[in-house]
Amino acid sequence: MLPLDPQLFRLFLESLEAPALLLDARGEILFANPAWHLSPRVSSAPDQPWPGQNYLTLLNAAAGGGDRSAGATAEGLRRLAEEGGEGFSQDYFSKGPEAHDxxxxxxxRIEYAGQVVLGVLHSPQLQHDALTGLATRQLFALSLSAELGRARRQKQPLSLLMLNTDHLRTINELHGTRIGDECLIAIAALLREHARRPTDLAARYGGDEFVVLLGDTPGTEARRIAEAMRAEIEDLHIAAGPQYLLSVSIGVADGTPGLRHISEAMLLEAAEVALYRARRRGQNRVVWAQTEPDLLSALLKGLS
Known part of the structure; x- marks a missing residue:
């Protein structure tokens, strides 16, 4: 609880570069700062001015459309207004037709002269990896959750690729980290070309690992895309020396056997195990989890 004059707090919000709102205890928007109006995440908002609209109502409407972040945010703000507390925070994933935010x-919660208002600040998080420009692991996790929820509701397939750069440590040792970084940048650019739809997302998952989320894509098509990626990366030939040409190993998993019950963790684990087997079998290859009898059996058992 902050014992501040709401007018002073409004001036503070107005000076911020991050999008911010001032709400009354019922969730009605009293003020939206200039950064809020300029934010890409509100570009598809109704034409009427923000002040006077109820933010909780807007969030609940988004939650009704399957936006879990919106539902959790609405509940957190409602409890903060009604029950008090030090504050409320929530990671929020907003997915638009052109970008993921x-x-x-x-x-x-601010109390002044018997009045209760809420100050709401939306701080953009780090969304893209500094080296490759791909989505961060954090953004990928939120995107996977949102896309899996959409796939369940619309009964559409969903596939996941997990890639590991073969011999990157050796490339770094022989040719230097600058060449190694160039390899990662080149791989990222190629992955981006294969993940151009609004339902797709390519991300850097770790030092030499990448993930690609393919919405509305069954496993058979995902395996074809993965094989195309593998072949194109093999043709890049960035690192000097014929012994260590650039290549990747790829694990493919999809939720088609039981999309209704599959979780993010199960999909990630299936892709990770498939990737591990691709590496053990000589690298520079694609393994699809659904063609591995024990992996498919374990996946189906987890869904039962």
Whole structure:
């Protein structure tokens, strides 16, 4: 609880570069700062001015459309207004037709002269890896959750690729980290070309690992895409020396056997195990989890 004059707090919010709102205890928007109006995440908002609209109502409407972040945010703000507390924070994933946005929402409860208002700040989180320009692991996790939820509701297939750069340590040792970084940048650019739809997302998962989320894509098509990626990366030939040409190993998993019950963790584990087997079998190859009898059996058992 902050014992501040709401007018002073409004001036503070107005000066911020991050999008911010001032709400009354019922969730009605009293003020939206200039950064809020300029934010890409509100570009598809209704034409009427933000002040006077109820933010909780808007969030609940988004939650009704399957946006779990919106539902959790609405509940957190409602409890903060009704029950009090030090504040409320929530990671918020907003998915638009052109981009995926990752925000950290922070709210404060302010009491002054018997009046209760809420200050809401949307701070953009780090969304893209500095080296490759791909989505971060955090943004990928939120995107996977949102896309899996959409796939369940619309009964559409969903596939996941997990890639590891073969011999990157050796490339770094022989040719230097600058060449190694160039390899990662080149791989990232190629992955981006294969993940251009709004339902797709390519991300850097770790030092030499990448993931590609393919919405509306069955496993058979995902395996074809993965094989095309593998062949194109093999043709890049960035690192000097014929012994260590650039290549990747790829694990493919999809939720088609039981999309209704599959979780993000199960999909990631299936792709990770498939990747591990691709590496053990000589690298520079693609393994699809659904063609591995024990992997498919374990996946189906987890869904039962």
């Amino acid at each position: 990752y925000y950290h929402l922070k709210a404060w």
